[in-house]
Amino acid sequence: MIHGYSAAVEPARWQTILADSITDPRELLTRLKLGLDLLPAAIAADQSFRLRVPAPFVDLMEPGNPNDPLLRQVLPLGVELDEQPGFVSDPLGEQHSNSQPGIVHKYQGRLLLIVSGGCAVNCRYCFRRHFPYADNNLSTAEWQQALDYIRNDCSIKEVIFSGGDPLVASDKRLAWLTSEIAGIPHVRRLRVHTRLPLVLPQRITEQLIAALTHTRLPLTMVLHCNHASELGPAQRSAIQHLRQAGVMLLNQAVLLRGVNDNLTDLSNLSENLGDTGVLPYYLHMLDHVRGAQHFLVDDATATRLMGQLLTQLPGYLAPRLVREVAGQPAKVPIPVELVYA
Ligand code: SF4
Known part of the structure; x- marks a missing residue:
């Protein structure tokens, strides 16, 4: 076992953790004890780019904080659906x-x-x-x-x-x-x-x-x-x-x-x-x-x-x-x- 993972209980294999990643906005909000008022927009924005986040990253988020800096990186928001001039699908060509x-x-x-x-x-x-x-x-x-x-x-x-x-x-x-x-x-x-x-x-x-x-x-x-x-x-x-x-x-x-x-x-x-x-x-x-x-x-x-x-x-x-x-x-x-x- 490598350093840091030699506990008596074998940790879940990375493939299993990856397969169990959270992809449902409701599950993410519930797990973080956040109000479901964010849910309709999250579901709408999820259609264009799916939510995906593994549990070890979610575990670093602060429950109850909708502005958590890690959550903001992964939670779909309604504002994503607004068209903004100059923001395009392939910005780097x-x-x-x-x-x-x-x-x-x-x-x-x-x-x-x-x-x-x-x-x-x-x-x-x-x-x-x-x-x-x-x-x-x-x-x-x-x-x-x-x-x-x-x-x-x-x-x-x-x-x-x-x-x-x-x-x-x-x-x-x-x-x-x-x-x-x-x-x-x-x-x-x-x-x-x-x-x-x-x-x-x-x-x-x-x-x-x-x-x-x-x-x-x-x-x-x-x-x-x-x-x-x-x-x-x-x-x-x-x-x-x-x-x-x-x-x-x-x-x-x-x-x-x-x-x-x-x-x-x-x-x-x-x-x-x-x-x-x-x-x-x-x-x-x-x-x-x-x-x-x-x-x-x-x-x-x-x-x-x-x-x-x-x-x-x-x-x-x-x-x-x-x-x-x-x-x-x-x-x-x-x-x-x-x-x-
Ligand atoms: S920045 Fe883009 S390519 Fe990199 S991990 Fe996030 S989604 Fe994947």
């Missing part, structure tokens, strides 16, 4: 970068491999909430074509397992892909973008770590944690296990109205990530995806918060404030001036 099934190749030197279309959690602000994952559900022949694409492009130095959430895939699939990619001489690094260590920490097993680390490729894992409350004991334990396996750990967060758009929450997030050995990497501006307009933090507020944050944290715990712009060759840094709080 990814469907144009996805000519090869399973691959999104936007940037020089690295590409995304869509390892899994599924996620353990459906985040309401997700820029891929309208992504055509069904078109990226690959057959064995298509997987070979995706690997051939990497083999045939010597400029690819880094492969990024993405999704959905790539860690929803089986250990067998991940081990096979890792091994195939390690066999491509010009690929130097492997990266995994995942939210599972936060929402389903039981996924971090010995078998998973072996599947991802048994080749020559150094592994970087980029977590997606938006609030310090997401770092409960099981989550910290999973992160600790990844660190012990030599995985480089970074975090990317999204600046979200009503979730983390204040100095205290942003500072706590960085400090707590630092305590667990995870370096804050990016703080993303919201992508303008249809249905997520109520999470928008304007540029003036974002730069002021970031300017204050820079005066409160050591440099290595201050994330870079960035925006993703369709067609740009990299994430675009947003200029920030120091603000003395």
